[in-house]
Amino acid sequence: MPVSRSRVFRPADRRIGAVGFGCAGLSPWMYTRPNLDDHAWTALLNAAVDLGVTLLDTAGVYGEGHNERLIGRAVTHRRREVLIATKVxxxxxxxxxxxLRRDGRPEHLRRVVEASLRRLRTEHVDLCYLHRIDPAVPLEESWGALAEMVAEGKIGHLGLSDVQVHEARRAHRTHPVAAVQSEFSLWSRQPLGNGRHGDGIIGWCAENDALFVPFSPLGRGFLTGDITPETRFPPGDLRARHPRFTPTARTDDRHIIALLGAVAERRGATRAQVALAWILAQGGHIVPIPGTTRLDRLQENALAAGLELTDRDLADLDGATPATGG
Ligand SMILES: NC(=O)c1ccc[n+]([C@@H]2O[C@H](COP(=O)([O-])OP(=O)(O)OC[C@H]3O[C@@H](n4cnc5c(N)ncnc54)[C@H](OP(=O)(O)O)[C@@H]3O)[C@@H](O)[C@H]2O)c1
Structure with a gap:
């Protein structure tokens, strides 16, 4: 039974779950993952769709194509129920x-979109992001190549990842920006600019009917409280060398966990749910994409869409001191 309340992806006039699914963690990518096989991930992806978690976020680079292949196999029989977003x-x-390196050359983008379509077993991808702007290629050239693939019916809509407002404006002049994906959470608030719906990319998206998609909305697991200063990450886990996850930064930033814990306790929710509900409260055009390898957490995260924070909750959370780690 669906538990995730819906939001509208305006450029396509489509309803999607208010909480999406960041699928990167199901492939060898960024974090260590449980040693399960693709059957387990297929079941998890289908459980997500059953719960109403219909925005599936992937990228050609996640597991060097493994992630897209997995999604292609898992949901091909229910393709119309999901909004597949990939990145090139x-x-x-x-x-x-x-x-990693950036490659925004038109011929490269064209080739990798075709490869993504094959792996995803679909004739068109609903949303395709330019994963990063390549400083060696004028944005108009990269964006123009992707816009041509929209005209050919291979891509539904275009998005940008990790961009500033001036870059979104520039792309928008050539072809509409339907979505922007950036890191955004209680401890990474730069997309807000100078306040709620201020001059940041979140406000720009609201003004331009674009979806805003926060990545790493749980602070790569930190905001759930499960990661302590004592937690040890294996060398292959990105967090082992991430400045936010040094033992010192984790100790200094415990106050954010305490604050989330206090709000969670008075609302009868979990820290992860409060962290996601705070994000959802920043605008009706926002769909966070938490990642998990566990069904119980998928359900927990999806239920955050039903958690309405009070003005007091929001004021307390807004007042959180920024994270110390860079
Ligand atoms: N555009 C970009 O450049 C970019 C960059 C990074 C990420 N992304 C996208 O964003 C997605 C999500 O980001 P992310 O995976 O980096 O970070 P995240 O969603 O903030 O956190 C994921 C971590 O939190 C844990 N977790 C999830 N739900 C939990 C819960 N309810 N309680 C306790 N722990 C929980 C997961 O562990 P378990 O698996 O053990 O549950 C995992 O280690 C990615 O999958 C990817 O699609 C995009």
Whole structure:
């Protein structure tokens, strides 16, 4: 039974779950994952759709194509129920160290979109992001190549990832920006600009009918309270070398966990749910994409869409001191 309340993806006039699913963690990518096989991930993806978690976020680079293949296999029989969002424009140089480079050349983008479509077993992808702007290629050239693929029916809508307002404006002049994806959470608030619906990219998206899609909305797990200063990450886990996850930063930032815990306790919710509800309260055009490898957490996260925070909750959370780690 669906538990995730819906939101409208305005550019396509489509309803999607208010909480989406960031699927990267199901492939060898960023974090260590449980040693389960693709059957388990297929079941998890289908459980997500059953719960009403219908925005599935992937990228060509996640597990060097594994993630898209997984989604293609898992949901091909219910393709119309899901909004598949993928990303192009990054190249993996070394999967073990996650060494990436940008490639926004039109011929490259065209080739990798075709490869994504094959892996996803679909004739068109609903949303395709330029994963990062390539400084060596004028944005209009990369964006123009993707816009051509919209005209050909291979892409439904275009999005940008990790961009500033001036870059979104620039792309929008050539072809509409339907979505922007950036890191956004209680401890990464830069997309708000100078306040709620201020001059940040979240406000720009609201003004331009674009979806705003926060990635790493649970602070890569930190905001759930499950990661303590004592937690040890294996070398292959990105967090082992992430400045927000040094033992010192984790100790200094415990106050954010305490604050989330206090709100969670008075609302009868979990920290993860409060963290997601705070994000959802920042605008009706926002759909966060938490990642998880566990069904119980998928359900927990989806239920955050039904948690309405009070003015006092929001004021307390808004007042959180920013994170110390860079
Ligand atoms: N555009 C970009 O450049 C970009 C960059 C990063 C990420 N992304 C996208 O954003 C998605 C999500 O980001 P993310 O995975 O980095 O970070 P996240 O969603 O903030 O956190 C994921 C971590 O939180 C844990 N977790 C999830 N739900 C939980 C819960 N209810 N209670 C306790 N722990 C919980 C997960 O562990 P378990 O698996 O053990 O539950 C995992 O370690 C990615 O999958 C990807 O699609 C995009």
């Amino acid at each position: 424009g990054l190249v993996v140089d070394d999967l073990a160290t996650l060494a």
